[in-house]
Amino acid sequence: MPDPRGTLEMRLSVAPPTGGPATFPAGKVSAAPHRAAYVVQPVALDRICMVKLVRDRKKVPDFELSELKSSIAELGLSNPIRVESRPDGDFDLIQGYRRLSAYRELLKETGDVAAYGAIPAAVTEPGADLDALYRRMVDENLVRKGISFAEMAMLALDFASDPGTSEDDPERAVAVLYKSASYQKRSYIRSFMTIVRRLDKALLYPQEIPRSLGLTLARRLEEVEGLAMAIRAELADWDNRSIADELDVLRRLCGAVEDGAGQAIRPAPRPSRAAAGTRTSFTFDRRHERCLCIAAKGRLDIRLDRDFSAIDRTRLEQALRLMLDQVAP
Template sequence: MAKRRRLTPARPDFFSGDPVPAAGAARAPIAQVAGDVAMTAAFEEVQSELQTAHREGRMVLSLPLDSVKVDYLIRDRMACNSEEMDALKESLRARGQQAPVEVTDLGGGVYGLISGWRRLRALKELHEETGGLARFGQVQALLRLPADRSAAYVAMVEENEIRADLSFYERARIVVKAVSEGVYDSDKQALQSLFSTASFSKRSKVKSFMPLVQALDGVLRYPALIPEKLGLALSKGLSEDTGFAKRLTADLKPGADMSPEVERKVLEAALSPKTSPAPKAPNPQKSEPVSPHGAPSDMPDPFMIATGIRISARRGRVELEGDGVNPGLIERLQDWLRSQG
């Protein structure tokens, strides 16, 4: 018996001339759904990565200058050298902003400046000088999310310790201000937190400048220019003499014009030893034993013979005492005695 052959159905368009979609041209519903799901997942993954990069400060933001609050933190830098600012502005004109500032999101499109005060100020000045040129109207920034204000202050200080040459007065001032703002409970806590990476010697000097900040901040016109040695001496004087701050404030004449050079001379003069009043002349009515050189041979009660030096004498004995009796005086006295033969 012959094997039957299976016939293939005729193509429906064979006679009509209407084309029939080729096999595979139309996607099955399940394939369409799977493709849409994969595309949505990929988009969400990219979006999540972008949000994470934004949150972690790995994405540079372009922010309007007015959206950044400069006074979010009390700045540690008190002044800016005009020559350095001019050089920064020239760099911004020629190459644009190369390093972003650091900000934190305060909500509502407002950001608080953590670090980069000089760059932001330079951009603002350029924006004003150029009549509002658009390229200077935005600041490039990295978003930071400090755990609290203490962490924000630490970030600012660490940034400036690397980039800026801050004076010891400016360093001490940010410690004092952070405590007064309630960021820290004590000077010690603020000092150790803000300058945790600094050497013990540097922290000690910052601490030594704090009495100067506490007594004269707002009175001094150019505190950032006070050199280390002068500042330490002034702080010592303020700590040891309760009336020193009042006298120094009067000498500085608040409200009057004064150049940096004049202010420094006033500060140095305040530390200079004052001329001591001459000792009272001996009473001519009172007879005293007189030495062969015409001076009283016995002075049992010490009196001030020079600044910081008191002297008393008895037959065969002379005593000097006071802060002025130091190795230098002793050495000079020995030289003088040797010269007497």
């Protein structure tokens, strides 16, 4: 007896290339009966837009993209991307950011328009609500190997910030997007949202933060006033840092800003970095304010929430002379 739920198999002749010279053999598409049918066809890369769904993709190396490019060059694309047609004749990307990125890089590197000027895409008509499109994108990211908690947190924040979605609260957005995840995993994602909110622009490699470090860092950012500022200062003007460099700063500062009694202490000197020179930073409380100090070769920065230009020049000079007599006699 056939399964009462049924399945629907449709053989589709692939439509002619949309704006590109590439050709593809006829394909076979299977879909559940309740899902909208789609046509797989080649779509020109320059006609695919990435604005419908917010994607907070940081400009950092994707170490697995080269493997994907090699696979595409040798075997072709195993799964088409998914796009939605637009009234102007172009298409919005729904799924397949990395596959599209690989095609664009291959086209740039080879100049082979016939091979990489268009990409196989499952084209659907407009109609799906934005929440469903975000969940579809999230589902794809969850099955992709190695997606990090930071990236999942970014997706939730993007979802909440998009005016077209049903939820504008990031905490509740996690529950909407990650329904299938365990309560514990959703809790981890919410913790990483703290890191993304406080440090996103300062970090080059948030996706490399391991879970244990991320949970500690998120907790310390909530507990320790000035920690985010100290991390930002430590990473400022250090664009050539490695993943290990960045993680070392996070481990060192989130573990050494305060001792068990809550008193500010000076962290151990940071490892030297040949390209940028040695630098040490620390914070401490003075009366009713937090002071951040950054020491480097030929430079000492003291940061307080006050206007030093308002201090009498003679008085400021005398204070600096006294300090220098103590630290650099």
